[in-house]
Amino acid sequence: MxxxxxxxxxNPYCPYFQQAVELIGRRWTASILRxxxxxxxxxxxxxKTVPGLSHRLLTERLEELREAGLVTIxxxxxxxxxxxxxxxxxxxxxxAELEDWNARWYEADQQNLEPSAT
Amino acid sequence: MxxxxxxxxxNPYCPYFQQAVELIGRRWTASILRxxxxxxxxxxxxxKTVPGLSHRLLTERLEELREAGLVTIxxxxxxxxxxxxxxxxxxxxxxAELEDWNARWYEADQQNLEPSAT
Numbered sequence: 001m002x003x004x005x006x007x008x009x010x011n012p013y014c015p016y017f018q019q020a021v022e023l024i025g026r027r028w029t030a031s032i033l034r035x036x037x038x039x040x041x042x043x044x045x046x047x048k049t050v051p052g053l054s055h056r057l058l059t060e061r062l063e064e065l066r067e068a069g070l071v072t073i074x075x076x077x078x079x080x081x082x083x084x085x086x087x088x089x090x091x092x093x094x095x096a097e098l099e100d101w102n103a104r105w106y107e108a109d110q111q112n113l114e115p116s117a118t
Numbered sequence: 119m120x121x122x123x124x125x126x127x128x129n130p131y132c133p134y135f136q137q138a139v140e141l142i143g144r145r146w147t148a149s150i151l152r153x154x155x156x157x158x159x160x161x162x163x164x165x166k167t168v169p170g171l172s173h174r175l176l177t178e179r180l181e182e183l184r185e186a187g188l189v190t191i192x193x194x195x196x197x198x199x200x201x202x203x204x205x206x207x208x209x210x211x212x213x214a215e216l217e218d219w220n221a222r223w224y225e226a227d228q229q230n231l232e233p234s235a236t
Contacts, residue, residue: 050131
């Protein structure tokens with residue numbers, strides 16, 4: 001049942017893995033989760049953290065996250081309050097690894113903005 | 119420059135983070151990377167690991183990964199040989215965390231296939 005990093009990957013293809021990565025890879029979803037990790041709970045506060053994210057799309061994305069069991073919604077007068085479930089909060093470890101990866105390779109990014117001539 | 123997990127997240131919104139997560143979240147991309155992590159290098163071998171992945175789409179995804187600096191392509195007679203760059207291989211740590219997360223919550227998944235009645 002438990003997958004240890006040292007043995008990764010057992011099978012190159014895993015539908016659950018593909019499903020999870022596509023969920024968090026959808027446009028703005030990761031940024032919405034990051035807003036929740038940072039302690040934002042109110043719809044309007046979450047909306048403010050992501051430049052260009054419409055309320056319609058935020059509503060849709062939060063509903064996807066609720067369906068996936070990553071957030072709970074507490075109805076409010078205008079918009080609800082959103083909280084990470086234990087499962088959603090546990091994704092923070094994945095995000096922290098990706099943040100670290102990004103930081104490690106940021107300089108390389110800056111030096112390779114042009115596609116290499118291979 | 120370096121992002122430490124303990125301080126995560128500094129800013130809820132980070133365009134580099136959003137870009138990275140969208141890249142690996144594209145349909146099949148994570149599964150293609152997993153095939154590479156597992157040691158597959160030949161186009162046809164990679165194609166075989168992902169059920170239903172067309173050669174056309176695999177070509178497109180591998181080209182995206184090359185442009186992002188995650189794989190190199192060595193041309194072959196029919197199809198090329200693909201290798202992870204140091205940067206691409208470094209993503210394994212992120213994938214291992216996501217694999218672990220999936221394993222931890224797999225049972226909950228099985229118990230919550232129906233959307234909860236909130």
